[in-house]
Each structure stands twice: as structure tokens, then as C-alpha cells.
Amino acid sequence: MSVSQLAPRVFRTAMGLGILAALLAAAGPTSATAAGYLGPGSVLASKDGKSLYVAEVDARQIAVVDAAAGKVARSIPMPGEPTGMVLSPDGARLYVTCAAAKSVVCELDPAAGRVLGSIPAGHTASGAAITPDGKRLYVCNRFDHNVSVIDLAARREIARVPVPREPCAAAATPDGRSVYVLGLLPLCRSDSYDVAAEVTVIDVATGQTSAIRLPNGSASLRGLCVAPDGKYVYAVHVLSRYALPTTQLERGWMNTNALSVIDATQRKLLNTVLLDDVDLGAANPWGVTTTADGKMICVSHAGTHELSVIDADGLLDKLRRLPPLEPAAGSGPAAGPSHSYARPSAPSAADVPNDLAFLVGLRRRISLAGLGPRGLVAVGSTVYVAEYFSDTLAAVDLESKAPSPVRQIALGPAPQLSIERRGEVLFHDARMCFQHWQSCATCHPDARVDGLNWDLLNDGLGNPKNTRSMLGVHEQGGPAMSLGVRETAEAAVRAGITHILFAVRPEEDAQAIDGYLKSLRPVPSPYLVDGQLSPAAQRGKKLFFDSKVGCASCHPEPLYTDKKAHDVGSTGKYDKPTDHFNTPRLVEVWRTAPYMHDGHWLSVGELLAQGKHGAKGHDLGKLSEQDFRDLAEFVLSL
Secondary structure (H helix, E strand, O other): OOOOHOOOOOOHHHHHHHHHHHHHHOOOOOOOOOOOOOOEEEEEEOOOOEEEEEEOOOOOOOEEEEEEOOEEEEEEEOEEHHHHHHHOOOOOOOEEEEEOOOOEEEEOOOOOOOOEEEEEOOOEEEEEEEOOOOOOOOEEEEEEEEEEEEEEEEEEEEEEEEOOOOEEEEEEEEOOEEEEEOOOOOOOOOOOOOOOOOEEEEEEEOEEEEEEEEEOEEEEEEEEEEEOOOOEEEEEEEEEOOEEOOOOOOHHEEEEEEEEEEEEOOOEEEEEEOOOOOOOOOOEEEEEEEOOOOOOEEEEEOOOOOOEEHHHHHHHHHHHHOOOOEEEEOHHHHHOOOOOOOOOOOOOHHHHHHOOOOOOOEEEEEEEEOOOEEEEEEEEEEEEEEOOOOOOEEEEEEEOOOOEEEEEOOOOOOOOHHHHHHHHHHHHOHHHHHHHHHHHHOOOOOHHHOOOOOOHHHHHOOOOEEOOOOHHHHHHHOOOOOOOOOOOOHHHHHHHHOOOOOOOOHHHHHHHHHHHHHOOOOOOOOOOOOOOOHHHHHHHHHHHHOOOOOOOHHHHOOOOOOOOOOOOOOOOOOOOOOEEEEOOOOOHHHHHOOOOOOOOEOOOOHHHOOOOOOOOHHHOOOHHHHHHHHHHHHHHHH
């Protein structure tokens, strides 16, 4: 399947829990929207290292911090959520991606603290890279599934490059020849044996792309950086063991957390190493950077609120010394996860993604005082980390031998958490989980989907199902989960804490998570044209509500679900014992591929035209290929 089939058209610990408890105890009655949160998501440093630029997502501003004084010097308002920043090679300009359905890239003079202008970009611009000559800017348009190429001299977009799925971070190589782009999620049928996200390499000279596929189960790719010498690219992500029944969490049985090392010279994956320990997860890696000399790789862990500091030379040397492992005859992707290999006596390269002890002696784990560490930057021997939920920066001294070499820089008053914000914190906090392997957000990034099938215990073993979006699940009411095995969404939240996080938590924690999920709002569809249905979608709407076609009988307005279970002929190869599945709501369905409960259709178009979804009891025989395209266009516009 091409990207265009999914996207719209181109151009279109106890101490840690104590800290958490202290913040939650400060919760006030105000809503998440009006509480005045800053939400620092990323941080950059000026060329001389004296100033830090912090993108405050919730406050929609850039804070300029005096690094020596540890204080905010000024704040610069932004027209949208500042989701990414990149500094020009000479340090004179700061480019900020401001996310919206029609995003802009703001050009700032950071010394003067003012906005010089803006350049249009696509839907939810979420990351940027600049070439070393300062001539081109590459901007990730997350929900358009492409990258804008911007000529900075002309201050305009000159091309868009399609990339898979939900690009969210980019980095250029020092030689200016390549730009590496992260896709957040897999773009695969989730009932297959190999489901993984990719890193895309854009050739700057030609605009051509090549894909570097990560190991099976790779999802939630958040952070990317290029080593200072340009030889390696580092990407952090979740590495899920989705093919296993979720009967335990020990030793990363369900989810592990990983750093993938890409050989930039050969443009191929060198290997993927686990950031967890044998009995302690390092959940939700988010940001990655290196020190200026490339000797240390630093990774922020948003789920466990810590920083990993890795000996880069030691890691690379250990990876290079491993013997390769070739599949034995007759094995391969079609054989599924149980490949047959001729194994050497010593550990091989293929063993690394399963080795929880590989980084022993090469990595230091440093607990941070704040919550939700995300973007980070290294300035000399200090690493600054944006702590999203605490409205703080962590400053970590890498040369210090102290047990806690961390100080905090407050970006504003300590946040007073509403119940919705408390729930958001908990949803992203892996310390709720047994051994800290995962958070709710591990399988539900941004409370949506990870593109994987999971065999959960709540409806028996042997029938894996696609992760469902949390948007509107409480509003929908009635039985929850694909088979309706929980009476309500509230019951499903509590069952998830018990049976997926393997934890016992106070009832107020579940209530807070309920509050967060109820506060979710849909993102405008990228299929809309200036916020309105396209002509094709308007034609599709008429078909959707035509009683002979019958879509609206199961998907009535306003939620586009009748809150009932139906047999629509969607039974998959692993399903048992029923053929009736809960009707999902269609709002924001454009974001939740692959489709049906077991994810065996990659696009809505395929589901309708090839899968004949809705044909049972309705007359679809007279619909043309164009009718199916129009119908899909309307559904994807919701």
C-alpha cells in the first residue's frame, strides 16, 4: 500500500511515586485548558550555550532561558502549539513548527526575541531539520504523511515528499546529503507476522527516498538524532512483543524500549539495543541527543522520568564485534516469528534486540525530579531536559559523580493539576506498572492507536485484536472493547490497570484517567478542504446516508455508532468464539489504520471496495469504483 492510500492527497521507583503523589496532591479545580500549564516539549541551545530555547506546547510560546542564571529571560508568543525547533547554522535564526490543520513555521530572531515572519506548512507540523548550508528546511507534516521542503531564501515551500506514517522528527546529516525522518507508527496489516515502523532517508539532491525498516514490533518512534561525525543515526522507540499473549510483564514479555542504531554510510540498520534492565523497564523513550564530541548518547524516558547516558564508542564497538546471523534455508519473513536459524556458539547480532543485559557497563540511568521528560539538548557536559508535566527543565551534570547530579530550572509557577491533567500524567506514567515496563500511552500514543494487534486476557487467549483509539470511548457508552466484554469504558480503564499494567491503584487514579480520556477532542481531518467536505466527500455523504447503502444504520450521527454489536462478515483467521463485534465510532477514523478489529485492511477504500464492508443486508452491487472512493472520502473526513 502506498502512503497516498492512507494519507490525503499530497499538498492536502518509591521516590518517583512520591514525587508524583506530591504533584497530584496539588491538583486544583480548574480545567486542563484554563489551568495555565506551560508544557515544555523540546529545548535547544544557542550557539554559545548561554541561552536555552524552550518550546512550551500548552502555553503556545517559546521561553528564552538564561542558562547560567537558571531563569526565564523572556517569552515569545506563537500562533500555534510549538512542536519542534531548529536553529540556523549561524545561530541567527530559530525556526519553530507551530502545529495546526494549516501549520506555519515561524522564523524568529532569538537575540531580539521577535518573530520575523512565517512560512505555510501542512497538517500538524511536528519537527524540522535544516541543511548545513542553511538553504533548506525540511518540515514533518504529521497528518499529511509528508515532508515540506522549504527554500529559506525564497521563504516558500518548493516540494512535498511522501513518507510513511505520521512523520514527527527529522535530522540532516553534516554533509548535507541526507535527511532522516521518523514515522511514528507502522503502516502494515496488523494481522501479519511483521509489523514495524520505518525511518525514511530523503536524498537532498534528488528528493528520492529510501526506507530503513526497524525490527518487528517497532512503534511509537519519537526521537531521532545524527551523530556529530555523521556516521550514525540514533532513533528511540518502543519494541513490542505483540505476538505473545499478555499473560505477564517480566523480562519485557509485552513491551520493551529501544535505541536503534543506523549506519548512515550504508543507510541501513546496524542493530537495535534495549534500554531496559532485566527487572526494570525504561518506558517510553522520547528524545535522543549526543554530546558535541559524540562520546555520549543521551535518551529521555517519558514513562519512567529518567535519563539514560550511554557510552557511544563502547556501544558501537560491541555491536561491530558481534558475528552476523543469517537465516537458515527455508526460513524468512513468511515463516513468521519462529524463524529457524543456524546459531553460532557466541551471541550474535540477531540476539541483541532480545538482550536485556546488552548495555550493562555501558549505560547510566539517572532519575529526574520532574515528570514527563521529552526533548533534550547537550551543552558541554550538561544535558538539559524538558519536563513536560512539571513545567521545568532538568539540568544534568554528566561529569558529576553525585548520586543525583540533577538540578531543576523552573519555567513558571508549580502547576496546579486539574483532574484531567492528573489523568494525563497517570496515563503516561509507567511507574504505575509492575517493574515499569509500560504506561497506558505505550499502546495508546496520544491516547490513540499503535497499529498493533494484542492478545489481551479479557476475552480469552488466541484472538488478538487491534488497539482501539481512546477518543470518545466514555461518550460512546455501553459495553467497551471489541467484544463488549467490559460493561463500560470506566470498567475497561480499571481492568487495564489490573490486567495490563499488573498493578493495584487507588480508585482516584482510575477516576483521573477517566477524566483525561473524556477531555480528548478530535483533530480536524486532513481530508477536509478549508474545514469543509470536498466535492467527493459530499457525494460520499449522500451515499452514506442512503438507506439502500445502509452505512448510517450502524453508524448514525452524531457519534457515528449505534453502540451495538453486529456480524458484518469481518471474522478473521484467529477469531473465536463470536462473529459479533462492537460498532466503532467513525470520528477520526482517518487516524486509526489498519481497519477492522484485527487490522486486516490497510485503508478504508480497501475495506469498502474489496472487503465489501456493509454488504450484509444491504445493496452495494450497484456502487461503482468512484462511489466507493467517494464513500471512503466522506468517512475519512469525519
